[in-house]
Amino acid sequence: MKLRRRALDHEIPLVPMANLTLLLLGFLLLNHTFAAMRGVDLGLPASERVLVPGRDAAVWISIAPTGALALDGSAIDARRVLETIAPKLAAAPETVVVVHPDPEAPYGAIVSLYDLLRRGAESGVPVRHVAISTGRAIDQFWD
Amino acid sequence: MRRSSASIPRPAIPTAAIANLVFLTIVFYVWTFHTDVDKATVSLPRTELRVEVPARTAIVSITENGQLRVSDGESASIPVSGPEDLLTFASGIVANEPDKAFALKADAAVPYRTVDRVFDVLRQARVRAVYLLSEAELASDGARAR
Numbered sequence: 001m002k003l004r005r006r007a008l009d010h011e012i013p014l015v016p017m018a019n020l021t022l023l024l025l026g027f028l029l030l031n032h033t034f035a036a037m038r039g040v041d042l043g044l045p046a047s048e049r050v051l052v053p054g055r056d057a058a059v060w061i062s063i064a065p066t067g068a069l070a071l072d073g074s075a076i077d078a079r080r081v082l083e084t085i086a087p088k089l090a091a092a093p094e095t096v097v098v099v100h101p102d103p104e105a106p107y108g109a110i111v112s113l114y115d116l117l118r119r120g121a122e123s124g125v126p127v128r129h130v131a132i133s134t135g136r137a138i139d140q141f142w143d
Numbered sequence: 144m145r146r147s148s149a150s151i152p153r154p155a156i157p158t159a160a161i162a163n164l165v166f167l168t169i170v171f172y173v174w175t176f177h178t179d180v181d182k183a184t185v186s187l188p189r190t191e192l193r194v195e196v197p198a199r200t201a202i203v204s205i206t207e208n209g210q211l212r213v214s215d216g217e218s219a220s221i222p223v224s225g226p227e228d229l230l231t232f233a234s235g236i237v238a239n240e241p242d243k244a245f246a247l248k249a250d251a252a253v254p255y256r257t258v259d260r261v262f263d264v265l266r267q268a269r270v271r272a273v274y275l276l277s278e279a280e281l282a283s284d285g286a287r288a289r
Contacts, residue, residue: 014158017162018158018162018165021166021169022165024169025168025169025172028169028173028176029172032175036196037196037200037246037276038193038194038195038196038276038279039193039196039246039247039274039276039277040192040194040274041194041272041273041274041275042273042275043271043272044262044265044266044270044271044272045266063255065254101255103259104255105254106251106252106253106254107188107205107249107251107252107254107255107257107258108188108189108252110255111188111190111275112189112190114275115190115191115192115280118192119191119192134259134262
């Protein structure tokens, strides 16, 4: 009996590969993070030494549990903070601005104030030292 | 004149070009691939100043109900029961990489008491740099808040 020779297909089958690569692409797309994490940088002290600037050598801004601000004991609106502390910083640029949050103050209010002070230079009020007081005392400084 | 059937091209969709493009796209994704190691859902505070956090930064997350999760920046985050576990975790990381940065991913509504405790633990573990993760505050948001 004469067998009929079947002609071999000369093409590489790309369809299964395309299916697999599309599935892989879908997985990578779903799990990929495009945006890098961003935030505000903060330095922690290396030593155990507790830093407590004197009342006269520092500007104290306290944050109430409601998120309300008080500058040296007087209530103040967030948008007036920089202009209020500007004269003192102009006279003594090394003045430390101490953020003193109430233990129940929302973290968001603290970060917002920290952000505002860090951006002081943009408004012509450069704040060279900001400290956040902690349970131990003042635990953090940056230049 | 009758044309022979052999000269008529077979209908086919050229998949090779698509496969090339898909392959290049996959190479791009594999090259730049990184996932969120911490899936904790928190409402981050909003700031205008936002610096980029280095890749593979260790993460400490605090959810609104005060639950702590930690990640070394490479593996998925795991819950920790309290400051002691956090200190063990952070100390272990700093022992291997003294300059390792930590990112604090805390909910904006978390009371400062909780964050303060985390700062204190990180300081005890000799962590030097901490990034407070935030979302971008649009100028219109800031104006509205004021």
